[in-house]
Amino acid sequence: MTLPTFTYNPDPIKLEVIKKGKTDCPVCNKERDYVYKGPFYSVEDVEGICPWCIADGSAAEKYEGSFQDDASCEEVEKEAYIDELVYRTPGYFGWQQEHWLSHCGDFCAIVEYVGWKEIEHLEEELAGDLNEIMATYHMPKEKLKEWLTNDGALQGYLFKCVHCHQHRLAVDSN
Numbered sequence: 001m002t003l004p005t006f007t008y009n010p011d012p013i014k015l016e017v018i019k020k021g022k023t024d025c026p027v028c029n030k031e032r033d034y035v036y037k038g039p040f041y042s043v044e045d046v047e048g049i050c051p052w053c054i055a056d057g058s059a060a061e062k063y064e065g066s067f068q069d070d071a072s073c074e075e076v077e078k079e080a081y082i083d084e085l086v087y088r089t090p091g092y093f094g095w096q097q098e099h100w101l102s103h104c105g106d107f108c109a110i111v112e113y114v115g116w117k118e119i120e121h122l123e124e125e126l127a128g129d130l131n132e133i134m135a136t137y138h139m140p141k142e143k144l145k146e147w148l149t150n151d152g153a154l155q156g157y158l159f160k161c162v163h164c165h166q167h168r169l170a171v172d173s174n
Contacts, residue, residue, distance in 0.1 A: 001033070003018070003034060003051050004051050004052055004054070004055035004056075005055075006054075006055065006088075006089050006090060007084065007089070007109065007162060008084065008085050008089045008100070008107050008108070008109050008110065008162070009089050009090045009091075009092065009109065009110050010109050010111075011111075011112075012036075012038070012051070012090040014112060015038075015090075015092050015093070015110065015112070015113070016037065016093070017036060017037055017038030017039075017090045017091060017092060017093065018034055018035070018036055018037070018038070018051050018090055019034065019035055019037050020033060020034055021033070021034070021035050022035075023035035023048040023049075023050060024048060025048055025049060025050035025052075025053055026046060026047075026048055026049065027049060027050070027053035027058050027059045027062050028050065028052065028053050028058065030050070032050040032051075032052070034050060034051050035048055035049070035050065036048075036049040036050065036051060036054060036059075036090060038067070038090050038091045038092065038093065039067065039068075039091040039092075039093070039098065040059075040063075040065055040066075040067055040091070041065055041066050041067075041069060042063040042064065042065030042066075043063075043064070043065075044063050044065075046059075046063050046065070051090070054067065054088060054089070054090055055088055056088070057087050057088045060086070060087035060088070061087070066086045066087060067085075067086065067087070067088075067089055067090060067091040068085055068086050068089065068091050068098060068100055069086075069097065069098070070082055070085075070086050072097050072098060072099050072100065073085065073086075073099070073100040073102070073107065074099075074100065074101050074102035074107075075102060076102050076105055076106055076107055077105035077106065078105075078106075081106050081107055085100060085107050092110050092113075092157065093113075094155070094157065094172055095155050095172045095173060095174040096172045096173070097172075098157075099157075099170050099172070100159075101159045101168040101170055103159075103161035103163070103164065103166050103168055104161050104162075104163040104164055104166075106161075106162055106163060107162070108159035108160055108161050108162065108168050109159060109160050109161075109162050110157060110158075110159055111158040111159060111160050111167075112158050113150055113151070113155060113156065113157060113158075114148075114150055114156040114157070114158045114169075115148050115149035115150035115151075115152060115155075115156055116144070116145045116146075116148040116149065116156075117149075117150075118150060118156070118158070119156060119158060119167075119169060120145075122158075122167050122169075125166065125167050126167055126168070126169045129168055129169040129170070130144065130169065133169070133171050137154075137171075137173075148171065153173055153174050154171055154172075154173050155171060155172060155173070155174070156169055156170070156171050157169070157170045157171065157172075
């Protein structure tokens with residue numbers, strides 16, 4: 001069975017939030033070969049959700065939960081985008097609170113976890129985000145280049161606009 005497609009998280013296996021492994025999904029009660037291992041915000045501690053129950057919204061509905069905190073998202077033009085991201089899209093792993101970026105009035109797709117070496121070729125395209133990050137963390141570009149490492153103290157999250165394909169960058173620290 002083919003995995004569902006997620007607009008805002010096109011490769012959840014690469015991000016290690018969906019893994020190959022047997023599960024008896026607590027939502028659909030079916031045995032599945034893929035299981036969600038990412039963040040899920042619910043009163044109940046839920047494990048073993050399958051990707052199909054994320055995609056159709058039944059997991060979020062059953063547990064009155066979400067895969068992303070809508071307060072940690074940039075603004076978008078349509079409520080439908082928020083619903084899709086929060087209730088029908090696998091999250092990603094952040095050091096602190098995951099923050100979802102937007103562009104062209106819609107959420108961006110998360111691409112990968114990055115350090116400076118993975119985004120160096122995108123420096124000009126990411127200039128706006130890099131300047132904001134340097135101002136927020138009170139650091140010169142040399143320190144940003146040094147400290148921004150994949151799986152390091154300053155972790156980068158590369159996003160891409162689902163409309164114009166502009167890259168965006170978010171970071172957080174451990």
